Amino acid sequence: MKSAVEIVRDIKQGATTASAELERSLEAIHARNEELNVFVHVDETAARETAARIDERVVQGEDPGALAGVPIALKDNLCRIGVPTTAGSRILEGWKPPYSATVVDLLLAAGAVPVGTTNMDEFAMGSSTETSYYGPTRNPLDPSRVPGGSSGGSAAAVAAGMTPISLGSDTGGSIRQPAALCGIVGVKPTYGLVSRYGLIAFASSLDQIGPFATNVTDAALVLETIAGHDPRDSTSLPEPAPSLVSVIESGVAGKRVALVRELVDGADADVVDAVQRAADALREAGATIVELSIPECRLGLSAYYLIAPAEASSNLARYDGVRYGLRVDAEDVSAMNEATRTLGFGAEVKRRIMLGTYALSAGYYDAYYGQALKVRTQMIDAFRSAYREADVLLGATAPSVAFKFGEKMSNPLAMYLSDVFTIPTNLAGDAAISVPFGTGEAGLPIGVQLLGPGRSEAQLFAAGRVLELARESS
Amino acid sequence: MTLPNGWEMVVGLEVHTELRTTTKMFCGCANAFGAAPNTHVCPVCLGLPGSLPVLNVRAVDLAMAIGVALHSRIGFSTFHRKNYFYPDMPKDFQISQYDLPINSGGYLALLDGSRISIERAHLEEDTGKTTHLGASGRIHGAERSLVDYNRSGVPLVEIVSGPDIRSSTQARLYASELRGILIATGASDGRMEEGSMRIDANVSVRKSGDPFGTRCEIKNLNSLRSLVRAIDFEALRQTELLDDGGVVRQETRHWDDAVGATSTMRVKEEAEDYRYFREPDLVDLDPDSAWQERIRTSLGPMPAERRGALLDRLHEPTSAQRDALEVVVDLSLDAYVAAALDAGLDGALAIARAANELAGDIEHLGNLTSEAFVTTLSLESSGALSATQAKTVLTELLANGGDPASIARAKGFEQLSSDSLGATVATLIDEHPDEWARYRDGDDKLAQFFIGQVMRLTSGQANGKAVIAELQSRR
């Protein structure tokens, strides 16, 4: 599959057309979507119209945009006007948003061609895409295994060569973990760098939209396009999008990279080994490697599984059968709300709604939610200190390679532990990127994670590029 | 009303006022009353998945203006979510302020000289509006309800008083003084009948000097009259209950204006657990001193100050004139009165015309310049127009605008010639010799009798001052 950068270059040079690239993408989808369940919705007609418009612009000599003609897959929690958007839930089955997310508008303005929406864990609650009402997505590299989650569909779309790039959302690792399990690049940008307007909320203070790509440069190109201040999101950072592609070859010479003990402890041996080799590669490129301990990371999982469900319990209250989506009729409005929510939500969503409701309820707030917010403060402070010692932190993305279906579904806590290395970044509001580096059990890919302070994306992409080059030369 | 057996009522009021912004609190939909249902809604105020709130700066300005007028501390504040399910609330939580409101503390000085403490005045969003289908049109017995979200997300400020109010009269004074302030700050139109100002009352009773008793919260007070009646009813209900050896349950009660009684709506033990937590989609509000100063300097004088300014210019005002002055200031008619005083006219006359004729057609004030008001009153004072004629001219000015002199001419308001007035007075003196004798002997009150008779005979065309002049010339 061609990269996004190559497609844009070829289209601008007239070597290919957006329509031709789209057909290639649709062919790949036809070939494997039934088997893998990657896309929950593909709108070929609309995609062909969009591609034709790009081609028309090229013919007219207009600038077709930074992502001209690049097919892109969008996670099913990004609102697109008139396109069914369900967040993987029965409760939103058939709902068509009357408005589009800011990122969708930005992608369209840049000439990208959305081909469809991808499967996800229900309301992004899960690490395997098994909690989707629309069935699980299979890992293209080994269909007996999960693609990770919650953005499993978007990761699988890129890994299966269906689209060169896609968008996901990352609340506790939902982009980085599936990127690692599918052997591609996944980015969790700094909180506020990308507008959340039009992203169906899971946990508002943690959610960020970010790209998947086969390579670091494509990911940087997508992030440049979707980043920047949005007046419709109060938590959006005030500055414009950073320049990332132009500085992607800056390297790591003279940079301090810290291998964080808590971000590898407990990982499988092949994963630990891959992280060590990544450290070696960075050293060879001129970075200084140090070891660092951030003990607060150990408290991240608990804090996250109180904060995220608490916010979710409130964010998901609106699915009550009154205004849109599913309604199950009943005698009175409370009974209707209850019947609708009981049928419309799956077990994992119910579990987290109840957990969050409990954590916020009178008598428990201080012990649980209140404590979690204080741990968050400690986490932020701990990372701030770490970034005084190092420019980039290094660790594993996930504790293991892609696991088998059903392995963790019966034990929620075991599933939650899949996110133990990715959660701290969301709590701190910082940036992180997962880059494939080596393989482990059954030849499955391993992802290593590069972490940086808020707004350090340029440096993370440069470090990711170093690992990419090291991988290619090995 | 005084409570029996040494009971004293303790009342605190929670006043919700809709802010007069152009758009809603968190989105650009119109904040307007009376539009077709669900025509002023968007993804944000409908609570659609993925939508996010962005705070309207004008709502903050107006909330701060209220804080300034109530002598509150204005400072760092945060937004919280108050979580409960109700179909009129699109997100099934309300964005409100909780432990850190924009305005805290303060007081409101009342006309009776008392001062009621203010606990807080915070920002929050309004809900949609439900209509109940069924025979009664009320919530009970309705088979279905319909929801219109036009009002959803309209900015509100909730002003919470301390438990300092001790009578329904004082509650009324508080509510009307507060209403005047809300109008004067530009925060609200103060229209209780349209729901733009809504009051809940917390009522308890105690024996003087005892600690506070258990309180009940009364909802649905849609007018100052209901406020007074509901508080009196509730305080009396509680004292009777206690005198009979019962206990007051902490509960929310509903005021039924038609029945004239409160009834249990919800017992507090069943109260919802609102699970307040910081609204993660909004950032903190920390107005700096420059912002606060801009609000402070943009505010004109408040009603109490404006009443004081006019009172100082009146010569020994009567209590009726004081009452009329209240109306004048409440309705922002004081500029007319001040203009009349500036022109050297009688303040009592100006207040009377403003509090009656102008207050009677407040919607059309735009048609009446203060120059036209002053000219009309000058014509009346000089005797060129009778009182009745002056009132008619003002009514016409309000209805259609124009020039007082032209209106008077067009209406045929020519004064009676002094000859014909003299003849009429002479006839009346002949017809009422007893009254004339008493007047001649110094009883000035009888002048009113003769003026009344002249007005009757001339259908109000005569000028009272001219009649007195005629009478005196014959004394």
Add this chain to the structure above:
Amino acid sequence: MATPLRREDVAKVAKLARLSLSEEELDTFTEQLGQILEHANDIAALNLDDIVATAHPFGLINVVRDDILVPCLPVDDVLGMAPDAEDGRFAVPRIMGEAP
């Protein structure tokens, strides 16, 4: 340290969240949520009296918009989403009590 999660706590929370659970689900959720909360006791047990709570990762303040009208949604789009509508309004079955 918080007390262990009881079955009745889960029942109460489900009611608050407008979810109905079968007896069997109640057992399963009590066990699963109990495990998660037990794990969370590592932070419930910490002494963090001197730490300030963080609700937002970055300290942005005073993010506001001007009081300017923006077009609303067409009413047909709005009611087109409704599971039930009547007379230009969203229709719901009977409401059992006044709003709190």
